[in-house]
Amino acid sequence: MAKHEVHTISKIEIDLLFDLYSYTVEQNKKQSLLILYGDNGCGKTTLLNCVFHLLSPEPWGRHRSYLGNVIFKELSVTFTNNFIVKAYRKSASNGQYKISCFSGKERILDWEWFPKKDEGNKKNEEIYQQYCKLMESLALHIHYLPANRKTEIEENDQEKIFLQKYLLDQRNMGKNSIRYKSESTDISLENIVENFKQWIRKQIIVLTNDGYRNINDLYYDLIKGLVSPRKSETILSSKDKIIKRVQSLESRNNEYQKFGLSDEIVNKDIMKILSSTSEEKIISISSIIIPYIESMELRLNSLERLQLLLNKLQRYLNQFFSDKHVIIDIENGVRIYNKKEIILDLQYLSSGEKQLLLLMCSVITAERVSNLVIIDEPEISLNVKWQRMFIEALLDLVNSNNCQIIIATHSIEMITKHQESVSILRDKNA
16 A cells, blocks of 8 residues: 655544534644644543544554544544545444545545444455554654643552553664554653653664764765865864864763763863874874764764753753752753752652643653644643743744644633634534
């Protein structure tokens, strides 16, 4: 089956949700953010759940069963390439329904869901597998944070938090492999923060390997160019230029050391030697100095995106938290200090601080592999000031044209600065 290019959601339509509400939600083409705004009880959460379960490529996990339990007449999701996925019934009810997929006006697939599996036939089951593969071919990597997320789990609590989350990992032998976490997922704040720390370490391994490949290319070019002078040697043909570049490298590396991303790469003795050595001698050994400088720059370049991301996260958390400050590094993950410089256990954070930390760490770890982030009621436990600040911080942390963010909220503070991204849930039948 041919793969579709990755496209974002442009329109969501639902007809007679709960046999009451009909909504059309459209994405502003110039925005990567879509905010669903409506009062309590208007169906925002159910609509997000329906979209997630409709688009999931996972053949199990009761995704299609969820849709079977929801009363609606028709639900459709349209993408920017005019690919449409539609679930529908003859009238508003729960139970049996059909799913059809279209590419423009061309109908690609039809499949029918039955409350009992044995009500279908073998051909219908084969079509269902085709449907799951078609959803997988959309390459839509969804990270979903529902409203009933919790920041902690009590000891011996058998209730497991509902977090439907799947990530399509395309790095497995060039194929799509599905990593799926369902109702058994434990998303206590402690686990989220621990996962965030492990994510940083994993990123360092991956990105450092990329840096080493670039360094290998550098030395390959160096060896290949032994016959002719390297361009960089002629550019840095003075002692001052070499020293300034080393100083710039040292200054830049200091920012990486704050997060434990790099060790000291410019020994202080090196600077003393360079400063006290004649220009003639420095130029004579530039063929050694310059490749060293360039190799260190390539190493930092490979980690630059991660360093900037951690710097943003740490800065935003410190802007939100009062009478506390946050330090992030690869050894300890997230550490929070009070005014007396005592490290605080996460359990001593306020409910709003816990929610904020959970949301930001979750989005950060998902951003590299997800192109659709869905958050239901991000305003939970956040004060008015934080609600005004949150979306702007979220957009800056994601900061990717390839990632669409869909938020459902009933907070007027959340939408004040982002009205161009708001789609108000107005019942078309009213």
